[in-house]
Amino acid sequence: MSAATTTATAAAPAPTRSRAWGSGGTARVVAPIVLGVSVVVIWQLVAGSGLVEAYLLPSPAAIGAEIVEFWPSMVSAGGITGLNALVGLVAGSLIGIVAALLASTRRSIDGMLAPIVAALAVIPIVALAPVLNTMFGADSQTGRQLIAALAAFVPVFLNTARGLRQTQPVHRDLMRSYAASNVQIMRTITLRTAAPFTFTGIRLASSLAVISALVAEYFGGPRGGLGSLISTSAATSAYPRAWAYVVAAIILGLAFSLVTSGLERLVSRRR
Amino acid sequence: MTDAVTVTAVDKVFEAAAGQVVALSGIDLAVEPGEFVSLIGPSGCGKSTLLRLIADLDTPTSGSVEVFGTSAHQARVDQKYGIAFQQAGLLPWRSVAANIALPLELHGSGGAATRERVRELIALVGLDDFGDRYPDELSGGMQQRVAIARALAKKPDLLLMDEPFGALDEMTREYMQTELLRISADTGAAVVFVTHSIPEAVYLSDRVVVMSPRPGRIEAVVPMALGSTASRADDLREDGAFFEMITAVREALHGGAPAPGPRGVDNR
Numbered sequence: 001m002s003a004a005t006t007t008a009t010a011a012a013p014a015p016t017r018s019r020a021w022g023s024g025g026t027a028r029v030v031a032p033i034v035l036g037v038s039v040v041v042i043w044q045l046v047a048g049s050g051l052v053e054a055y056l057l058p059s060p061a062a063i064g065a066e067i068v069e070f071w072p073s074m075v076s077a078g079g080i081t082g083l084n085a086l087v088g089l090v091a092g093s094l095i096g097i098v099a100a101l102l103a104s105t106r107r108s109i110d111g112m113l114a115p116i117v118a119a120l121a122v123i124p125i126v127a128l129a130p131v132l133n134t135m136f137g138a139d140s141q142t143g144r145q146l147i148a149a150l151a152a153f154v155p156v157f158l159n160t161a162r163g164l165r166q167t168q169p170v171h172r173d174l175m176r177s178y179a180a181s182n183v184q185i186m187r188t189i190t191l192r193t194a195a196p197f198t199f200t201g202i203r204l205a206s207s208l209a210v211i212s213a214l215v216a217e218y219f220g221g222p223r224g225g226l227g228s229l230i231s232t233s234a235a236t237s238a239y240p241r242a243w244a245y246v247v248a249a250i251i252l253g254l255a256f257s258l259v260t261s262g263l264e265r266l267v268s269r270r271r
Numbered sequence: 272m273t274d275a276v277t278v279t280a281v282d283k284v285f286e287a288a289a290g291q292v293v294a295l296s297g298i299d300l301a302v303e304p305g306e307f308v309s310l311i312g313p314s315g316c317g318k319s320t321l322l323r324l325i326a327d328l329d330t331p332t333s334g335s336v337e338v339f340g341t342s343a344h345q346a347r348v349d350q351k352y353g354i355a356f357q358q359a360g361l362l363p364w365r366s367v368a369a370n371i372a373l374p375l376e377l378h379g380s381g382g383a384a385t386r387e388r389v390r391e392l393i394a395l396v397g398l399d400d401f402g403d404r405y406p407d408e409l410s411g412g413m414q415q416r417v418a419i420a421r422a423l424a425k426k427p428d429l430l431l432m433d434e435p436f437g438a439l440d441e442m443t444r445e446y447m448q449t450e451l452l453r454i455s456a457d458t459g460a461a462v463v464f465v466t467h468s469i470p471e472a473v474y475l476s477d478r479v480v481v482m483s484p485r486p487g488r489i490e491a492v493v494p495m496a497l498g499s500t501a502s503r504a505d506d507l508r509e510d511g512a513f514f515e516m517i518t519a520v521r522e523a524l525h526g527g528a529p530a531p532g533p534r535g536v537d538n539r
Contacts (some may be wrong), residue, residue: 170360269366
């Protein structure tokens with residue numbers, strides 16, 4: 001038995017991954033911060049020099065002042081747009097996953113869905129938003145949530161459909177040798193193999209959902225979201241305030257992207 | 272006593288774009304309970320196809336395959352055999368213990384009995400401290416040991432192995448061969464073992480089935496006069512009788528004439 005133990009221990013790869021991660025991680029955090037701070041400083045210098053008109057390019061300081069002044073409004077606007085994007089992302093992802101599962105069961109369903117998805121993928125939000133706003137009434141968020149769902153659906157469907165085709169032949173043989181039922185094969189192998197692909201789709205969808213929910217607000221419907229406040233501020237020549245809401249929109253989009261890429265990494269760790 | 276495997280007059284024809292390919296032609300083979308039989312031959316001789324027919328992963332075009340007196344299909348449904356492939360085929364998202372437990376879970380057993388059986392199997396293949404590790408943390412040899420433990424989970428009386436050590440380095444491979452002899456002696460299971468290494472076939476087997484390609488057929492069955500497989504150990508590799516058996520198998524591969532090794536058969 002001692003021979004077995006020795007070989008087992010010797011053959012185990014050394015856990016060097018965590019250490020490599022540490023140094024790489026620091027560089028990865030520091031580098032973008034350095035770049036970001038430099039850009040802001042140069043921006044401030046250019047905007048403060050009087051070379052550029054203040055309404056064309058407000059200085060970071062002016063934008064910062066607006067963020068502080070309109071903080072409660074920013075938070076509530078971010079909440080409204082964020083909720084629309086979240087509802088759309090969840091609904092679009094669920095429908096995308098279910099549709100991909102259906103497409104994977106029958107080639108005919110796949111054939112029916114593929115051109116429809118291709119058509120959905122190229123629908124311009126700008127065209128759809130006014131139509132849906134009219135359809136659901138001027139005081140409803142439903143149209144915006146639908147637009148976000150539509151934008152989220154496409155990448156989740158495409159990636160999940162691809163993931164469902166990635167099952168390894170050796171795993172299929174193995175499950176067949178176990179005389180496993182279709183449900184067992186689905187649960188044990190197929191879904192688990194597809195999961196990292198689905199979560200890649202959800203990560204791509206998250207940014208699209210935020211952008212779509214925000215842009216949809218430009219075309220009527222209830223006020224109060226980030227999109228409508230950006231357009232209102234710009235229309236009343238309050239450019240620093242418009243920029244302040246743009247910053248809030250960036251933070252909202254980053255939050256969605258960070259959470260979904262965290263989920264993706266969690267699921268993709270072992271694949 | 273019923274044979275572990277009975278293959279009678281089996282043909283297997285694959286329909287390919289370029290026409291029909293005869294993978295196996297007129298195969299007859301019987302494997303006794305507890306017997307270790309290797310299938311050897313150059314690429315394209317149908318040795319893996321024959322193993323897949325016994326496992327009911329494919330069906331023969333004509334002829335019959337029986338496993339312990341029932342059809343290959345029934346034997347698969349009844350989980351009469353365990354199987355291991357060249358790729359370990361572990362589920363990367365499951366720990367070693369959870370991978371070994373997979374066949375037990377699929378067939379309803381669970382809880383304390385499963386945990387106890389998994390612990391036994393981990394000890395059997397010498398991976399005692401690795402139950403909580405994941406496949407990507409293991410070397411190729413260790414992954415293959417997990418695959419063997421998984422194949423043994425339901426205490427099958429027949430073990431089917433398709434070049435399980437084909438992707439391993441030479442040292443690991445020899446070590447695994449001796450481990451496999453020990454495991455097959457411990458479990459008393461019959462083994463059908465596909466390989467393209469002559470020394471590997473000789474070292475492990477009671478009988479070596481030599482196959483030839485186009486169409487795949489059995490050329491010769493060479494009994495190994497090397498004593499019981501349970502009593503073999505690494506010193507056999509340097510024994511004169513071992514080299515005689517290697518010569519016997521090599522000559523059978525070339526239809527009796529001493530000749531250089533054909534493509535696809537390595538003489539390691």
